[in-house]
Structure formats: structure tokens, C-alpha cells
Amino acid sequence: MSTTTQKLSSLPLPPGSLGLPIIGESISFLKERNFAAKRQQKYGSIFKTHIFGRPTVVMVGAEANQFLFKNENKYVTSTWPKTTRVLLGPASLSVQIGDFHTSRRKLLFQAFQPRALASYLPTMERITAEYLQQWESSGTLTWYPELRNYTFDIASSLIVGIENGSKTALGKLFEEWGAGLFSLFIPLPGTTFSKALRSRQGLLKLIGQITLKRQQQGNLGEDALGILLQARDEDGNSLSLDELKDQILVLLFAGHETLTSAIASFCLLTAQHPEVLEKIRAEQQHLSVSAPLTMEKLKQMTYLEQVLKEVMRLIPPVGGGFREVIEPFEFNGYFIPKGWIVQYQIIQTHKDREIYQDSESFSPERFAAETTQEKQKAFAYIPFGGGLRECLGKEFARLEMRIFASMLVTSYEWELLPEQNLEMVSIPTPHPRDGLKVKFRRL
Ligand code: HEM
Structure with a gap:
């Protein structure tokens, strides 16, 4: 043991309970939405627990986020349970680490550059209009499953060029695959994991067929797949077919449930706060918003943007992110050992009362440009994570949310x-x- 490690290990471990033998506190973690809040109240903003078979330290707050994001690949690195890793695939951006990850991120980002996003706008607008009409003719509906289909249809159209993806083989395979993503790793016939693994093979085959057809026709396409087929890394190399398939899969996965949750929360919170809805409508009217939408017009919707920010502050689609400790470190006087897992907390960071007054209430005004609050918030507003692993699809998500919200509020109630x-x-x-x-119904 080096002197530094000896010094570090003389520090106390964070307070907290490791729970029951083997299962630790995994069940409470999965069941209780206020798991971290309760423990933060009891132990403070850094505490230990034991989840998914690993001792884990939960670190809450802007300083902790900054520390973890800045020390990615130095003290911590991204980690996933074995089931998730196997189902995402070895070449998936989410499981890559270090310099290779950084280089691949750069390459994949070509599908999310401003020019690419602008080219996605008309498809997003068209699919949104189709769904809004369908919902109007339904009259009453259970919206969340519909919204899942809606976000999947947009993703399948813009990522692999498949229309009405939720109703095709792609949608069915994707559902089975997704159902196993966080299941127990039991590679036996009939288990959720095995079914998901079979669906993964089906998905890869399908993506392979689409790619081959495009290559044969000499038209690679202008969706994300087309962009990635033409993309080159720093050494001028393109993605191999195997890697391309895994990367397409991670793009379909990463944006689906997250975006659905954000949009559903927007619908819920604005229904509960008619005064906010009225202000959004007033802004749309003031801007004379009409079809077709443009990037310029969307950028002018500053109040809508505040509302969407507040929706994701109050109900962040992702609760936090996990990292594995690759080098022991000290944080706030506590020893964090190598091999432990660390979780940065999005939900609790967004509830910090010192930053967000009346943090439980829905108040888009807190993000108004004239308030100074905004400026003091580095690493305190992190719905998309941060640092080297910040959400790659952040601007895609923000674009889709704005298009959806604008079209919804202007013509429907x-x-x-x-x-x-x-x-x-x-x-x-x-x-x-x-x-x-x-x-x-229509307004
Ligand atoms: C409101 C919607 C979304 C939210 C709240 C969200 C949130 C996040 C968060 C918190 C992370 C970081 C996880 C970590 O630190 O381990 C992340 C990563 C990622 N997101 Fe998103 N996301 C959204 C939409 C999307 C969309 C639409 C796409 C793609 C089409 C996407 C693609 C990705 C990818 C590829 C990563 C992994 C980045 C890496 O490991 O380098 N996300 N997202």
C-alpha cells in the first residue's frame, strides 16, 4: 500500500448502512423514490449503502457532481451491471471508457450537430402532428404508453429510417430487449435475460439488413445511421458494421424512456398549473407560431424553455449516474475505496434548498433570465449529467420537447x-x- 493510500484509508468511511447480507439495500433502492432523500436527511450529503451486490457511496450536491465529472477516468469510470453490459454490446458507447470513449463520442456526435438537428426538425414536426390528430380522434386516452410510441416512432424514423417503428418488428424486438436490460443475469432458457439476448440478435440483424440495403443502393441516407455510415474518426477510419449496430442500438435506447418521461411530466405539470400553460400559450401567440416550425422560431420560445427546464429539475427523467472507483480518493473528509461504486444524485441535487428556494414547487420563473440564480448554478442543474459522459442526445431531446410542447399547447387542450x-x-x-x-381535444 502506498503512503497516500495508507493516509487515505485512515480516514473514516462515509456514514450509512450496508443493509442485509448479500442483497444490501437493493430492494429499498428499487422501490423507494425517496431512497436517497431519506438517507441524506439521516446521514448528510454523502453516505454509504450496498446495492446490486456492491458497496456504494451516494454523493449529493453541486460540489460532488463537479468532483466526479472532473475526475472521470482519474478516480472514477462509468460502470453498468453485467446484464446491461451484455445486452448493450461490447462496442456500445455506454460501455466504452477512457480515450477510446472520448474519440467515439466525437464521431457519434456528428449525428447531433446543429446541421443534423435542423434536418430532423420536419420529421419531428410531421410525426408530432400525426399523433396529435390521433389523440384528438380518441377523445380520452392513457397518454404515457402513447407517448412511448410517439418518442419511439421519432427515434426509429430519425435514427434508422423506419416509419411507425413502434408498430413494426423493430418495436417488438426493442420492447423485449428493453425488458431485460436491468434484469438478473441468468443465462438460462426462458429467463427475461435470455429472451432479451435473443431480441438483441434480432435487432442487430435488422440494423445489419437496413445498412446492407443502403450500401447496395448507394444511398446511405440522411438519418443518424446515414451520418454514422459516412463518419470517420481522427485516423480516417469508419465504424465497423458490428460497432455500428451496437452504437445504433444505444442511440435508440438512451433517448426513448428518458424523453417519454420528460414529455409526460410536462403534460402532467402544465395540466396541474393552468397559469403556466396560459403563459406558454401567450408566448406562442406573441411569436405568431405557425407550421412549419423553424429552428429560429423555436429558439425564441424562452418561456417555454424555462418551463421545460423546470419540468426536468422537478422530475428528472434520470435519477443519477453510477461510476466505479478506479483509484481511492478522499471527499469531504471521507475515504472512498477502490472497487466501490459511487452514485451522483440528480434528484437530490435538484432539490437543494440553498440553490432552489421552495424546491418542491413547480416554478418556471426561477429560470427567468433576469434572475441571478441561474448564474450560480454550475453543476447544480444536471438533468443530462455532465463532464465526459454528458448526454450525447441532449440537443435532440431539447428540440423534440420544444416541438412537442409548442404544437400541443397551440392547438389542443x-x-x-x-x-x-x-x-x-x-x-x-x-x-x-x-x-x-x-x-x-382541439382548442
Ligand atoms: C430528456 C431526455 C434525456 C435525458 C434526461 C437524458 C439524460 C442522460 C444522462 C443523465 C446521461 C448521463 C448518464 C451518466 O452520467 O452515466 C445520458 C447519457 C447519454 N444519453 Fe441521454 N438523456 C436524454 C435523451 C437522450 C437522447 C434523445 C439520446 C439520443 C438520441 C440520448 C443519448 C445518450 C447517450 C448516447 C448517452 C451516453 C453518453 C456517454 O456515455 O458518453 N439521450 N443521458
């Missing part, structure tokens, strides 16, 4: 149906327990 359970379920991403039942 919706009302929450009575006697439904609006309590938030957090798995796979936050959504109301009964799926958000609404009456939906």
Missing part, C-alpha cells in the same frame, strides 16, 4: 381524468402510476 393514481413510479423512468389518463 387536455384535462386530467378524475380518480386516477398520479403518484410517480420511478422505473424505468418517472411516470404517473395509472399512465396519465386525459380527455383530449
